[in-house]
Amino acid sequence: MFKRIDHVAFTVKDRAKSIHFYEEYLDFKKYYEHDVPAPTVEKIVYLKLGDTILEMVHLNTDSTNQEFHFCLESDNFDEDYTRLIDAGVPVDTEPHIVEAREAKEEGWRRVVFVGPDGELIEFRG
Secondary structure (H helix, E strand, C coil), X not given: CCCCCCCEEEEECCHHHHHHHHHHHHCCEEEEEEECCCCCEEEXXXXXXXXXXXXXXXXXXXXXXXXXXXXXXXXXXXXXXXXXXXXXXXXXXXXXXXXXXXXXXXXXEEEEEECCCCCEEXXXX
């Protein structure tokens, strides 16, 4: 029986820039990096935030993350939103109230930012 999603993967064009972005603005920490025996992949990097794992696939080719997104839960929406705005991270979708999927989500808001490689970073709280 499956228990959870182990990780989410997406492609990056500039590995160092992406690692910096996720560590600086979203509190992830790099914990593993390795080479891959594939002609189009330079490296794969893993970052953690609690039990959440992101896998960044650094490609030799030009690729996009069109329509890719992931969502983080925020315990201080206003603070996190302001920190990303002040850092100049572009907004895709402005903050707005979302329908609660369960009782703990009553009154939550949602916003979507754009990461360094076009990936959409949603957060709710």
